[in-house]
Amino acid sequence: MSDHIGMTIGEVAQRSGVPAKTIRYYEDAGVIGRALRGENKYRTYSDSDVQTLRFIHRARSLGFSLKEVTDLLALYRNRRRTSREVKKIALAHVAEIDRKIAELTAIRKTIANLAERCRGDDRPDCPILDEFEALDL
Amino acid sequence: MSDHIGMTIGEVAQRSGVPAKTIRYYEDAGVIGRALRGENKYRTYSDSDVQTLRFIHRARSLGFSLKEVTDLLALYRNRRRTSREVKKIALAHVAEIDRKIAELTAIRKTIANLAERCRGDDRPDCPILDEFEALDL
DNA sequence: GATAGGCCTTCCAGTAGATGGAAGGTCAAG
DNA sequence: CTTGACCTTCCATCTACTGGAAGGCCTATC
Numbered sequence A, B: 001m002s003d004h005i006g007m008t009i010g011e012v013a014q015r016s017g018v019p020a021k022t023i024r025y026y027e028d029a030g031v032i033g034r035a036l037r038g039e040n041k042y043r044t045y046s047d048s049d050v051q052t053l054r055f056i057h058r059a060r061s062l063g064f065s066l067k068e069v070t071d072l073l074a075l076y077r078n079r080r081r082t083s084r085e086v087k088k089i090a091l092a093h094v095a096e097i098d099r100k101i102a103e104l105t106a107i108r109k110t111i112a113n114l115a116e117r118c119r120g121d122d123r124p125d126c127p128i129l130d131e132f133e134a135l136d137l
Numbered sequence C: 001g002a003t004a005g006g007c008c009t010t011c012c013a014g015t016a017g018a019t020g021g022a023a024g025g026t027c028a029a030g
Numbered sequence D: 001c002t003t004g005a006c007c008t009t010c011c012a013t014c015t016a017c018t019g020g021a022a023g024g025c026c027t028a029t030c
Helices: A009-016 A020-028 A047-061 A066-077 A083-117 B009-016 B020-028 B047-061 B066-077 B083-117
Strands: none
Touching: A009 A020, A009 A047, A020 A047, A047 A066, A047 B083, A066 A083, A066 B083, A083 B047, A083 B066, A083 B083, B009 B020, B009 B047, B020 B047, B047 B066, B066 B083
16 A cells, blocks of 8 residues: 555546545535645545545435535534434444435346337337336336 | 226326336436327326336436436437347346346345344344444445 | 746635525426 | 416526636747
8 A cells, every 4th residue: 555645636636536626626525625735735535545535435426415414424523413413323324325225226127128128220219118117226 | 817907197206116206307307208298288198107206216216326227217218229229238237237137136135134133122232233244335 | 037837815706516596487295 | 266386498506617809918939
């Protein structure tokens, strides 16, 4: 594991997949804490910041709101919360994720079904296109 | 199965979980076709419209853009596309969904791990909160 | 030492995807 | 005959970015 301790915003942007501008926005919006500044006033990031940003990136692309992500990250950071409370919130999130996985699986089935019934030739349509039955999840 | 053939927007909103205002917005935005109007100029919907709206609702909540959803629905509607093309696009979507499922599974693991390590008592924090290692997906 | 590129700041504009409200009108049920 | 649900159009607000401009500092290269 390389110890990239003094990364610039550009480097961390490239590593995390989150644009520099969006990282600054997240800082403003309180999703992530205010980044430490070097002597040159540049923001400095570590590997764990890259992890956090990747986490945010993933969660956002999976339909979690910025508020949900913020709360989730706060869950990890806030030492004043009781173990009971953290556990309760975390388990609620797990349940929500299981629901999302089930829904994705349903949509996958619908689309895979469409693909399956397509002959894959030059004919103008797939049999299933006539009816909207495929959306019958 | 009840044959709700002449549903109003309010009824379909309630059944699909998509607010009436949003349904009108989807019509404007070309996500769904212009709804048939009754003699009273009211939009009329059928059961299949409810299915479609539920599909849109799910897909949106899972991080698909409105454009992606629109294209996906067009895939079912457009009879001019070749079977080959439909199959190709459908399979690409299946691959994307599999990726999303994998990411959700990773996030689930992270959060379940946090919950697991919480004692669930009144102590002020969970052991894992000290380090950000839990995000090491 | 000049020039280029990455960073800093602040600010303002625009986009997507809704969501809410107001204005003004129709319609069907109690 | 008054509610309540629908119709229309329009305009404002919100979230979560994304982009650009202005003005300035840092760092590396020619």
